[in-house]
Amino acid sequence: MNFKIILLASCLVLSQAVITAGPVKEVKSKGKAPKNIILMIGDGMGTAQLYAGITALRDNTNIERCPVSGFVKTLSADDYITDSAAGATAYATGYKTNNGYLSVTPDGIAKETILEMAEKKGLSTGMVTTCAITHATPAAFVSHVNSRGSYEDIAAQFLKTDIDVFIGGGWSHFTKRADGRNLADSLLKHNYVVARTMDEVMNAGSGKLAGLLADEHPARFSAGRGDMLPKSTAKALEILSANKKGFFLMVEGSQIDWGGHGNDLNYVVEEVVDFDHAIGKAIDFAAKDGETLVIITADHETGGMAITGGDMKQGKVEARFTYGDHSAVMVPLFAFGPGAEKFSGLQDNTDVFKKCVELQHLNSK
Numbered sequence: 001m002n003f004k005i006i007l008l009a010s011c012l013v014l015s016q017a018v019i020t021a022g023p024v025k026e027v028k029s030k031g032k033a034p035k036n037i038i039l040m041i042g043d044g045m046g047t048a049q050l051y052a053g054i055t056a057l058r059d060n061t062n063i064e065r066c067p068v069s070g071f072v073k074t075l076s077a078d079d080y081i082t083d084s085a086a087g088a089t090a091y092a093t094g095y096k097t098n099n100g101y102l103s104v105t106p107d108g109i110a111k112e113t114i115l116e117m118a119e120k121k122g123l124s125t126g127m128v129t130t131c132a133i134t135h136a137t138p139a140a141f142v143s144h145v146n147s148r149g150s151y152e153d154i155a156a157q158f159l160k161t162d163i164d165v166f167i168g169g170g171w172s173h174f175t176k177r178a179d180g181r182n183l184a185d186s187l188l189k190h191n192y193v194v195a196r197t198m199d200e201v202m203n204a205g206s207g208k209l210a211g212l213l214a215d216e217h218p219a220r221f222s223a224g225r226g227d228m229l230p231k232s233t234a235k236a237l238e239i240l241s242a243n244k245k246g247f248f249l250m251v252e253g254s255q256i257d258w259g260g261h262g263n264d265l266n267y268v269v270e271e272v273v274d275f276d277h278a279i280g281k282a283i284d285f286a287a288k289d290g291e292t293l294v295i296i297t298a299d300h301e302t303g304g305m306a307i308t309g310g311d312m313k314q315g316k317v318e319a320r321f322t323y324g325d326h327s328a329v330m331v332p333l334f335a336f337g338p339g340a341e342k343f344s345g346l347q348d349n350t351d352v353f354k355k356c357v358e359l360q361h362l363n364s365k
């Protein structure tokens with residue numbers, strides 16, 4: 001099954017493609033530990049997906065502002081080809097697990113996540129995604145289950161954390177539950193503002209914020225989601241940066257993966273471009289702040305995508321997909337800010353967790 005699609009970027013998402021600053025390539029505060037970490041995961045974003053986005057943006061991307069790059073090996077405990085649950089578990093806990101498992105080992109032992117460790121140290125924490133907030137990638141940072149499809153259980157586990165901000169979809173997993181509980185009410189009792197629209201998200205004050213913007217998943221970029229991801233990223237940074245001790249924020253470009261599964265180049269490109277706009281918000285913040293490490297990577301590649309032609313000046317790209325699932329190929333990583341240099345070279349996905357924990361001193365007493 002070899003698809004070939006030609007894409008003209010001009011008909012896409014470029015109306016909002018305002019890159020906010022020129023290249024800032026120096027690593028700020030070199031040698032110092034980062035106070036804040038922003039981990040950005042492009043689900044299914046291999047080098048081909050990324051380069052398609054770079055081409056659509058006519059070689060003017062935020063990700064290129066990162067001075068450090070590397071590669072990540074993604075295999076899971078039980079499979080040469082990881083899924084998003086095991087992939088996110090590696091980033092969240094530093095442990096390899098089986099596909100489908102979330103922050104438990106293959107024998108079912110729960111492992112503390114970097115988000116939980118950050119909370120314990122008094123840091124603020126947050127997550128922003130373009131899928132249901134209960135979906136595998138974000139779920140690995142707050143829940144411990146051996147089946148990624150246990151969405152209602154995962155939603156309930158949000159209440160066991162002290163997460164300050166989460167924005168994505170998944171309203172139905174909090175409110176239309178088999179056990180009859182209404183977790184939106186529980187969130188209110190835990191002093192969250194519960195937002196159902198982007199306006200409500202942007203108008204939220206400085207306290208805790210739960211943005212549940214779709215019953216299930218927010219729409220794809222071109223079907224009405226718009227700039228929810230970059231805006232939500234900026235809002236989360238505004239809330240989290242109030243904590244002088246620092247913060248940990250995970251941002252996911254969730255639907256790059258779905259474009260790959262669908263062998264849909266337009267879908268891949270619009271989601272990568274949107275993700276790059278969110279990367280811009282993170283790097284703008286980090287460049288100004290000087291104490292924030294931004295890491296941009298992926299959990300795996302999706303679609304076995306290859307770029308078979310294009311034109312950088314016209315923002316035009318052609319691609320073929322080799323099939324409709326994840327592939328085993330290593331994925332790219334980019335880093336900006338203090339500690340960025342630790343992430344160059346080839347590393348395991350579990351190493352990313354270990355480096356973050358060390359840099360943010362999350363293991364120290």
Ligand code: MG
Pocket residue numbers: 043084131135136137138252254257
């Ligand atoms: Mg995901």
Ligand code: ZN
Pocket residue numbers: 044084257258261302326
């Ligand atoms: Zn996938």
